[in-house]
Amino acid sequence: MNYYEYFSEVEERFSRRRGAVLLLSPLDWAVIETWREAGIPLEAVLRGIDNAFDKYDERALRSNARTRKVNGLAWCAQAVLDAAEELVEASTGEPAQRPQHEQESGFEAERVARYLESTAMQLEAAASGTEPWTAKVSATAQRLRELAASLRLEPSQRLEDLDRTLTVLEEQLLLALQASASEAELVALREQADRELAPYRSRMSGAQLKQVQQQFLHKRLLEMRAIPRLSLFYMGVGD
Structure with missing residues (x-):
């Protein structure tokens, strides 16, 4: 689809x-x-x-x-x-x-901590090269490990606050990826976005178009570099 x-x-x-x-x-x-x-x-x-x-x-x-x-x-x-x-x-x-974690609340502190560590490992694997963006990815992986350790020490901390931190980290990653992407890569991504979006332009407002185009660009940039999403909303994906 x-x-x-x-x-x-x-x-x-x-x-x-x-x-x-x-x-x-x-x-x-x-x-x-x-x-x-x-x-x-x-x-x-x-x-x-x-x-x-x-x-x-x-x-x-x-x-x-x-x-x-x-x-x-x-x-x-x-x-x-x-x-x-x-x-x-x-x-x-x-x-x-349903998986056992979905029979529970789904966001137990230990499970969230394991998710952060698993995501950190994926980031570290993606940062194995020498491209300009890899330093930011490595730093983000280290930050995720710190957050996991903090969550184990203080399991009662608010997950809303944690997810806001993850959102900021992902936004910073995306800025680094977009800044280091070549002109040809960005043009190709925008062309693909425009091509796939064409049948739906008449059904969306200008604000909606801009929003979904940005989502598409971000998704593809992350996929190109094999970088996972960070938000807790993605914990269940792939389980």
Whole structure:
């Protein structure tokens, strides 16, 4: 499936069910990309969004009261996971088994620490060359190991604060990668982005176009250098 089609379909369904135009936030885009990277079919995502809003509407009707608008896709995350499991059961006839970490909260301190260390190892492997960006990648790997050690010493620290730190580290990495990329590489990436986005331009605002183009560019730059995403949203991808 075209990279943009997945994003566009999810954005359109969420906005339609919400009943008001809402520009997706960077967090929303991260949630969508996590679903896509984890191999969750678009059908399951759309069904999960519908199921979540159906329950929301049912509760609002029963209470006969106005409720707050849903302002983020993360609110649909559990319903999407449930829909994906239902698809697996329907196609195989066997109940889908969740990994043990998903039967728990999914973000236990020790598991997060292991994720940080595993990501650090991937960064260190990517930084084995002599390109200008490798120094920044190595420094980021060291910082992840420090964060993992800190989390083990203080397991109760807020994961929201940790994820904000990871977001800053990833943004710094992307700046280094973009600064060191050749003109030909950047032109080729933008041409690919424009080509894949063409069928969806009429369905997106200028702000949305800019957002998804930037997401595409960042994703491809990371893939070219074999650098993993850092956010805790990507913990489950590949498990």
